[in-house]
Every structure is written in C-alpha cells, then in structure tokens.
Amino acid sequence: MTKLDSTASPASVLDYFKLHFIVIIWGFTAILGKWMTIPAVETVLYRTLIAAFILAFMVKRKEWKLPKKIILQLLMTGVIVGAHWITFFAAAKVANVSICLVGLSTASLWTAFIEPLFNKRKIKLYEVGLGLVIILGLYVILQTDLSSDMVLGLILGIIAAILAALFSTINGKFTHVAESYTITVLEMSGAAFGIILFLPFYSAYFTNGAGIDMVLKNNVYFNDTLFLDFVNLLHLNTDFVLLFVLAVICTVYAYSVSVELLRRLSVFMTNLTINLEPVYGIVLAAFFFDEHEKMDANFYLGASIILLSVLSYPIFNYVNKKIKMKKQKLV
Template sequence: MSKLAINRNILILHFTVLIWGFTGVLGELISVSAMHLVWYRVLIAAISLWVYFLIAKKPILVSKSQLIQYLAVGMLVGLHWVLFFHAIKISTVSVTLVTLSSVTLFTAILEPVINRKKISIADILIGLVIIFGIYLIFKFEFQYFWGIVYGLSCAFCASIFSIFNARMVKKGSPTSITFYEMIGAWIGVSMIMLISGQFDEQMILSQSDLMYLLVLGVGCTAIAYVLGVAVMRELSAFTVALTTNMEPVYGIILALLIFGQKEAMSTGFYFGAIIVLVAVFIYPYLKTKLKF
C-alpha cells in the first residue's frame, strides 16, 4: 500500500476518533442510564445500517460462521459501551477518556498473544509509561476510583474487539461486520436488562434525549464505526489503538468547551494525562527509529 493511501486511512481514522470523542459529551448530556443509553444507541445504529442496505441494494447475508463471530464480538462491543457510559456518569468525561487510553497498553499485551506474534519491547516500554500516568490519575482523582476502574475495564474490552475486528475485516465487509455487531450488542444488552429487570419506565425518552440518541446512534455509531472498521483493512490493530488515543484529547477539549468548570480537574490529573498522551506521541519514534 502506498504512503498516500496510508496517510488517507490515518486521516479518516482521526476524523472517526474525533466523532468518538464527541460520544463522551453526548453520554453526559443524555439523562437515561448507561444500560438504556447503549440499548437505544445500538438499536438506532442497526436500523440505520439496515436502511442503508435496502437503499444501496447490497447483500446483507453472511455465512453462519461469520454471523456467530460478528454477534459474539458485538456483545463485547455492547459491554464496552455500557462500561464507558457508566464511567462517565459516575465520574467525568475527562477521567473516562484518559483511562480509555490504556487500550494501547492492553493491545500491546493482547495482540501478540491472540495473533501469536512476538511481543515488542517498545510496546512494553510505552505500556509502562501509560501505567505510570494512570497511577497518577488514580492518586490525584481518587474520588473517581470506580469511574477509573470502569474506564480501564472499558479499555480492556475495546482492545479485544479491535484485535478481532482487524482480523475479521480482512475477509468481510466493514458495513456487514458493523451491522451484525450492533445486533449482537443489542442482544447482549437486552439479555442483561431482561435478567436484571431493567425494562422499566426509564425506557421512555425525553425529546432532548431522543435527539441526542439519534446523533449518537446514526452519526457517532453507524457511520463512524463503519469508517473505523474499514481502515483496519490497511492499518494494524495497534496503529488503530494508537490513533484512538487521540480520543481523550478531542473529547476533553469538547467537554471543556461545552461543560466548562464541571470538567475542570486537578493539576495532578492533567500531569498524568499528559504523560499518557506523550507516550502515544513518542511511540512511533521508538517503533521506527530505534527498531526494537
């Protein structure tokens, strides 16, 4: 693949990550619980993609083995989003987005294991720096302990499904993968809600919640997710995870602009966040220049 094509894919990925950064803001604006929010989000996304298949007259059927894989990974995606939005609701957008950056650390460890590759020393070094940055965030923002824990759990799930998406997209259509993963996420969340008795009056949406959910489901999920999965055909899972670490930068800026003082954090938090983000930017140098 040419350098121009690589740069184009990275640019598309950055645009996608910018949209994903806005999901944190929407999660704060939407009043329903994280579980209900994700239930509506993936349902809207699945319907949007189904309409796209009808209008474009593209084949929607996949093989039985692909269907099982897509639905299973989709359930993991649903869990990831429930953890993500719950972390936002019990802490802040900024705390959740920075802890989500640990997806780089998890991917550095899990990708070689899942894909049976040699673990890179550079990946481990970057992972250690990220651990230190997250430790500082824990230390200075301990009141958000559970928000940080849920954020880290969310990042762990994101790492796993990113690795599997990178593998599946080489043989399947990004749109089909996204469509069935949204269905899988909806099935998974519906099962949890059914077992826990969460199909209740909270399912009724206000006008503002409905508007925000449509933006979240169509723009930030159906469209953005298809774009994100598509570039995985040409970019490695770790490159995708690395670029995804720009999500907290975009998200924190948007949150500060929209929510103002509510999103202001301690100096220690920003110091830890800077360490995490600096690790992201020095990684390409370690990987390409030092070659280890």
C-alpha cells in the same frame, strides 16, 4: 469463502481527514453520554438497535452471504462492543468525561498484550516498558483528591479500554472478509441481543428490582393524555435527539467508516490518530463542562504521562520495524 480484494488503493488525503474527523466524533461520544439522562445500559441498547435497524437497509443482499461461523463470530464480537460502550458511558456518568477518557487512553497498552496472544507472537519489551509508564501516570492521577465516584469512573474507563483492545484486535481479522457495513450491522445486532439477554439480571440485581428505566414509560406519550401537550413533546425529546446523533453519526457513520479505512490506512497511522481521542475528548469536555476547573495539577500531569506514552507506542513500533528491516538486509 473468498476474501474481499485486499489490494486496496493507496490512502488519499480525504482518508486522513476522515480518520481525524472520526476520532473527534469518538471524543464527543462521552459528552453525549454525559448529557443524556438515560442510564448507560439503556443508552447502548437504544444506540445499537437504532444503528442495526438503519444499517439493515443499507447492506446489499449479496453482502449478507457469509458463512454461519463468521456471522456468529461477528455477533459475539458485538457483545464485547456493547459491554465496552456500557462501561464507557457508565464511566462518564459516575465520574466525568475527562476521567473516562484517561481510562480509555490505556486501550493501546492492552492491545499490546492482547494482539500478540491472538497472533501468537512474542510480547515486545518496549511495549511492557510503556505499560509501566502508563501505570505511573495512573498512580499520579490517583494522588489527586478523587472521590470514590471518580475512582470508580477511572476503573470503568480502564475496563472499557480493555474491551476496546479486545474487539479491535478481533475486528482486524474481519476487515478483508466482509464489507464494513455488514460487519457493523452484525456487531450492533449482537450487542443489542446481548443486552436484551442481560436485562432480567440487570433488573433484579443492578436496579433493585425496579427494571430498566425506559425514561419514556411515564411520559405523556404512553398515557391517556397522548397528544394533549405538544410542549412536553418538544421538551422531553432532548434524549431522543442525542440518541439519534449517537446512533447515526457516532455508530452508523463513524464505526462503519473506521472499519472501511483499515483497508487503506496503515496500522501505524491509524493507531497514532485514534490515540488522540482522549486529547480531543478532554479538550471538548473542558469546553462544554468546565472540567478543567475541577482537576488539579496531579490529574493533568498523570494524564499527560499517559497520553505521551500512548502516542509514543506507534513510534517505537515503527522504529523497531525499521531496525528489523536493516538487520535482514545485513544478513
């Protein structure tokens, strides 16, 4: 298959604004998940189904013409994306947004180990050093008087980070093979299909046989008194509004544009900016939920260590490349 044109135009100022705007949106997704009463698994199922349905009408017919192998790989990557979102929202629900985002902030650390495995290169020593510093930050946080729910939320956030590192590394190989909307619709379809296959096990082993909580199944819409109470219609649909925002703004727009921006923005700038997601998210959480009142100094010290380590990784990477270039010139 012929690859897409990789000679993309240089990044514009608008591209940088788009990237920061997307990162702010991603920082807000944990807050949306916290607000919604729908459980994490169902949230991701509805999110991916809505996004896939909308994107299916946006993808041009010729853009669907991909080798079956690529389509299958994108669908399987979508399963990883779905698992990432489930653990991400679960972390925010069982703990809080700040804890969730602290765990997520370790994503670049895991990328430092996962990416070399995919590209068959050596692991860099400074990446290992930064990983140890991040572990120190997590240790400091755990000195906080955290409840078992907070610890569980942190673990789920770290799992979400590992999955994010995995699918972002895989996506890096597809950006010049398929259009961004095509990549997104196939991955959202894969995520939704994977969750649907998981539902019988989810019902039997994770919800005590109660089945998935569709939230709406006992609502006025689905009984004999349909249309009798318009007030209930307005009251219940808070979750629908949040789901629509999550699917359209945080997925159809943000996820697709982030894939498309990889063609023009350098990896250095992209990683540096995306690493600000926990910063934006924790600030937003403090504003919306007053979570700063529930955390002590150890939490913020540990979080600061993690965020500084994460933000310093692209800088070390950039300096390392410069040193290598100078050595090559000397040779």
